[in-house]
Amino acid sequence: MDNNYCVIMGGGIGSRFWPFSRENKPKQFLDFFGTGRSLLQQTFDRFSQIIPTANIYIATNQLYADLVKQQLPEIKDSQILLEPTRRNTAPCIAYASYHIQSINPNANIVVTPADHLILQEQHFLKNIQTGLNFVSNFSALLTLGVKPSRPETGYGYIQTEEVEKKNIQKVKAFTEKPNFEMAKVFFESGDFFWNSGIFLWNVKTILEAFQLHLQDINTRFSKGLNKYNTPEEKFFIEEEYPMCENISIDYGIMEKADNVYMLIADFGWSDLGTWGSLYDLAEKDEQKNATLKCKSLFIESGNNLVTLADGKLLVMQGLNDYIVAESDNVLLICKKSEEQRIKQFVADVNIKYGGKYL
DSSP: OOOEEEEEEOOOOOGGGTTTSBTTBOGGGOOSSSSSSOHHHHHHHHHTTTSOGGGEEEEEEGGGHHHHHHHOTTSOGGGEEEESSOOOHHHHHHHHHHHHHHHOTTOEEEEEESSEEESSHHHHHHHHHHHHHHHHHSOOEEEEEEOOSSOOSSSOEEEEOOSSOOSEEEEEEEEOOOOHHHHHHHHHHSSEEEEEEEEEEEHHHHHHHHHHHOHHHHHHHHTTTTTTTSTTHHHHHHHHGGGSOOOOHIIIIITTOSOEEEEEEOSOEEEOOSHHHHHHHSOBOTTOOEEESSEEEEESOBSOEEEOSTTOEEEEESOBSEEEEEETTEEEEEEGGGGGGHHHHHHHHHHHHOGGGO
């Protein structure tokens, strides 16, 4: 039996991509680049090259069970781990880990978000294989660190403590998203890496870490040892999951554990978390305007990102550094430099108009 497993986390709303990413169909289920495959499908396709389809699990909110089934008909219902409520990545990973342990107590697991873009797929898969080999032989919590190509304020950073340039290094510290001045220092220092949010470990190692660092979450999930992979699992999860602390795996475990390592990866990575990250990847005209899915005519305008429904035409005059995004019943026009306010815009819309536009 193959000991390698994959957990694809795909339960978020992706509110920073509003109005494209909506509560009923978040960004992981969307095809941003017109490839015919959503971000979730692309992630599944990628990992299925090195991990058996039967060993790939999708952890998602109950709201998206049907969407997952529609987009990934090749997986069984038992491979969709449904969260009754959103509680961040630590409870999600605890649930998936206990479920997989009930099937294979020797499992090596890679945990990945559903919405990342990987440009150099074969390099990426070699990195993953190297990581799986490492965690199968060492009791280590491994993360992928990406060498920064610019002072980026939208990503968290990992600092290593080893001077020697080994492929896998001991982690010294995790740092949250910095301001530009600090990001510049990180970039120039050479020993800080972007935190990809992709993790690898043996199931025994991660469950020991939960027992040590997140005891309450661990106690809740360990109560169901004889219920995983049985009809009782659904009812047990519905009862215990909402009681878990809302905390990320980074805060809860990775920043506390002393057996955390980082594999230095180089595979053309992007966390498609914001319109700005999409703009960076999109093709642009001579005035640095990017157009997705629609047609456009730019007059005295530059550095804009525009995406409307297929077949629509946008004529823009005199605007620079804007996001113009239309989806269904919402048109967003926002300064590119202030896109971090989109989450607040969504909250304001909800207060004034209700959930109709979310």
